[in-house]
Amino acid sequence: EERIFNALSFIIPIETQNSVMRLSPWETLPYDLFSPHQDIISERLSTMNYLLSERPGVVIMSVATAMQKVPPINYIHGSSFTFATGDQLHLNQQKLVLEGAGYQQTDIVTERGQYASRGSILDLFPMGSEFPIRLDLFDDEIETIRSFDPGTQLTIENLVQFSILPAKEFPFDEDAIKKFRENWHDNFQGDVRRCSVYQDVSNYMTPNGIEFFLPFFFDETATIFDYLERSSRLIIQHGADEEASNFRSEVDLRWESLRHDIERPILRPDQLYLDTQELASNIANFSVIKINETDTN
Numbered sequence: 001e002e003r004i005f006n007a008l009s010f011i012i013p014i015e016t017q018n019s020v021m022r023l024s025p026w027e028t029l030p031y032d033l034f035s036p037h038q039d040i041i042s043e044r045l046s047t048m049n050y051l052l053s054e055r056p057g058v059v060i061m062s063v064a065t066a067m068q069k070v071p072p073i074n075y076i077h078g079s080s081f082t083f084a085t086g087d088q089l090h091l092n093q094q095k096l097v098l099e100g101a102g103y104q105q106t107d108i109v110t111e112r113g114q115y116a117s118r119g120s121i122l123d124l125f126p127m128g129s130e131f132p133i134r135l136d137l138f139d140d141e142i143e144t145i146r147s148f149d150p151g152t153q154l155t156i157e158n159l160v161q162f163s164i165l166p167a168k169e170f171p172f173d174e175d176a177i178k179k180f181r182e183n184w185h186d187n188f189q190g191d192v193r194r195c196s197v198y199q200d201v202s203n204y205m206t207p208n209g210i211e212f213f214l215p216f217f218f219d220e221t222a223t224i225f226d227y228l229e230r231s232s233r234l235i236i237q238h239g240a241d242e243e244a245s246n247f248r249s250e251v252d253l254r255w256e257s258l259r260h261d262i263e264r265p266i267l268r269p270d271q272l273y274l275d276t277q278e279l280a281s282n283i284a285n286f287s288v289i290k291i292n293e294t295d296t297n
């Protein structure tokens with residue numbers, strides 16, 4: 001995956017290189033107690049948002065990543081917004097919007113997914129952005145927008161507008177937490193007072209590994225194939241079928257070994273991943289080029 005991305009980035013003209021993207025794996029094991037790094041989430045959200053723009057491009061992903069369920073399209077649309085100079089912005093209301101989109105308030109922004117507010121200044125480190133941005137307000141109007149270096153706090157560029165992606169692959173406002181709790185009770189038995197994940201979310205905290213409860217924040221999830229235009233062409237490397245089968249077997253084995261923990265119950269594999277038949281069914285909706293083993297030598 002990394003090798004293909006680097007090769008395409010090298011041969012494609014520099015003015016169109018932004019159209020070569022990855023949908024990176026979370027780099028965690030199924031049902032892990034660790035959350036993906038913010039940089040990975042940032043790249044994934046940026047890729048999903050690009051796909052919704054209907055612009056041409058190339059997306060590189062592993063079979064395992066293609067089998068993983070993702071947020072519905074309406075979440076990416078509804079939790080993305082644009083700031084422009086001259087726009088009205090009510091700071092307290094905007095903070096609630098940012099927190100609902102998963103942004104965390106800090107004193108100084110140092111990594112993606114954070115925001116900080118000081119007087120009439122709002123600093124944001126948006127997902128998918130190389131640098132944080134600073135909004136200077138005059139009363140309730142955005143006077144200037146600047147990208148800046150988080151280390152030196154010096155301005156890099158003055159901007160007219162800037163688009164913001166959500167900070168997580170799931171919402172985290174009051175309605176989303178209510179939905180999470182309802183889905184938990186519909187799926188699991190047992191005393192929720194002994195379940196740290198349930199207690200943390202109920203207290204507006206995101207515990208490590210919360211991504212493996214992503215479906216609980218939505219009415220239904222999507223697959224990455226839902227983000228693709230039907231005119232898209234899929235190029236599938238040799239051995240993908242075997243890789244898909246092996247990955248799903250790994251998921252099923254981990255579920256079987258971990259599902260008996262009543263203090264940390266886990267979702268069924270079918271709630272988080274496609275099986276091999278579902279993967280094949282989704283692929284069948286597109287034009288496909290299969291690379292044989294002899295073609296890769």
